[in-house]
Amino acid sequence: MQDLTESQRAGDPPPAQVDxxxxxxxxxxxxxxxxxxxxxxxxxxxxxxxxxxxxISSLLLLQNRRVTDPAVKASLRGILERVSAIATVHRRLFQSDDVERFDVSAFVRDLVSDMMGTSGREDIRVRLDLERVDVAAAKAAPLALVISELFSNALRHAFPPGHGGEIFVGISRDDTEFRIEIADNGVGLAQPTTASGFGLTIVQLLCQQLKARNETSSADPGVRVVIHLPVNGAH
Ligand SMILES: Nc1ncnc2c1ncn2[C@@H]1O[C@H](COP(=O)(O)OP(=O)(O)O)[C@@H](O)[C@H]1O
Ligand SMILES: [Mg+2]
Structure with a gap:
């Protein structure tokens, strides 16, 4: 009895430690x-x-069903596609462990599977070469929209009905920049190049915002666009 009490006392932490x-x-x-x-x-x-x-998507869809003018329908479809790209960005950010970083390659995989799924173009093949690249969440939506516009252009303009081909999306990085390439082997840009539409205007504006440089060239055949995003600007 005596011993047990002693050892308990010895094991008790001093009062300061208890506090x-x-x-x-x-x-x-x-x-x-x-x-x-x-x-x-x-x-x-x-x-x-x-x-x-x-x-927002539902409203756009409902409105699209009501209009008959093909040009208005096409505009609404364009906006719907952009909203859907933004929704994919949001899903990607919130599903990941880190809400502040955006995995560009994972986004591209989602976008490509969504867009190819709705296009119904089984004669167009997509080839991906995606290195893991993370950008700050604030850059996610503008960058995603740029990629979405360019991929949608390749899908929509490069291959007339009955003429399939390949779209390539590549993402890589070096010490100074992220490089995002979207190329197709389709019909190429009309020469002389006509004034750009709304999609390419958005690409220019968002690239300025991202401090990114974009180069469009002939992929011979087809079109190749490369976006150079400075690594520092990406954070
Ligand atoms: N990958 C491409 N292949 C062929 N033509 C293209 C490609 N990308 C863009 N274009 C041409 O450039 C034009 C402008 O594109 P854009 O500004 O995105 O407007 P939109 O897609 O609404 O027509 C397109 O209408 C098309 O004629
Ligand atoms: Mg377009």
Whole structure:
């Protein structure tokens, strides 16, 4: 009896340490609770953004069904495609472990499978060579829109009905820049090149915003566009 009490006493931490442990435990509880609240809030925001994007898409679809003018229909379809690219960006960001980094190659895989799925063009093959490249979340939507416009152009303009071919998307990086290439072996740009439409205007504007350089050249046959995004500008 005597011995047990002695050893218990010997094992007791000094009073100051007890206080410290209690404090740490309390602080840990507070922090855990705060983190849980933040996580719940993030899920809530994710949900609301997703629902709102879905709502916008539905409105565009409904409006598209009501109009008959082919030019208006094409514009609405274009906007629908852009909203859908933004929704894919959002899904990619919120599904990943890191909401602040955007995996460009993963996005490209999603985009290509979505667009090829809706195109119904089984005569067009897609070849991908994608290195893992992460950019800051703030750059995600503009970069995704640029890629979406260029891929959609290759899909829509390079191959007239009955003439299939290949679209290539490559992403790589070196010490100074990320390089995003979208090339097709289709009909090529009309010569002399006519004034660009809304899609290519968006590409120019967003590249300026991203401080990226874009080069369009003949892929012989077809069109090749390369986007050079400075690595520093990507963060
Ligand atoms: N990959 C391509 N192959 C052939 N022509 C293209 C390609 N990309 C763009 N073009 C031509 O450039 C034009 C302008 O493209 P864009 O500005 O995206 O407008 P839109 O796609 O709405 O016509 C297209 O209408 C098309 O004639
Ligand atoms: Mg276009």
């Amino acid at each position: 410290l442990e209690a404090l740490v435990a309390e602080r840990t509880r507070d922090l855990t609770k705060a983190l849980e609240q933040k996580t719940a809030l993030l899920h809530e925001v994710d949900h609301r953004v997703k629902n709102n994007l879905q709502l």
